[in-house]
Amino acid sequence: MLERKQLKDRTQVTFVLPADTPDGPVSVVGEFNHWNPAAHPLEPQGNGTRTARVSLPxxxxxxxRYLAADDYWFNDEHADHHDGTNSRIHT
Incomplete structure (x- = not known):
């Protein structure tokens, strides 16, 4: 799931996944962080989810995309669009 908050000239995007699906660590990777899995790991929240927050233009x-343990890549079914390989978000 994607949550958005409009700021002055940016959009704060929160990427949200269930705490245990898939198992193990998960990062959100994309154009905004040069596809670096260490840049935005999803962190557990008290409500049974895990999230990562990114500020985008x-x-x-x-x-x-998301990258989970064992080199498991997957898309966000709630993305604004899918380009064949990747999820896309419009801010």
Missing amino acids: AHTSQAF
Whole structure:
């Protein structure tokens, strides 16, 4: 799931996944962090989810995916668009 908060000239995006699906650590990787898995790991929350928050320029489109343990890549079913390989978010 994606949550958005509009700021002055940026959009704060929170990437949200269930705490245990998939098992193990998960990071959100994309154009905004040069596909670096260490940049935005999802952190457990008290409500049974895990999240990562990213501030993106407003009025842009960014490709992203999730990377889990054992090199398991997957897309976000709630993304604004899918380009064949990646999820996309429009800010």
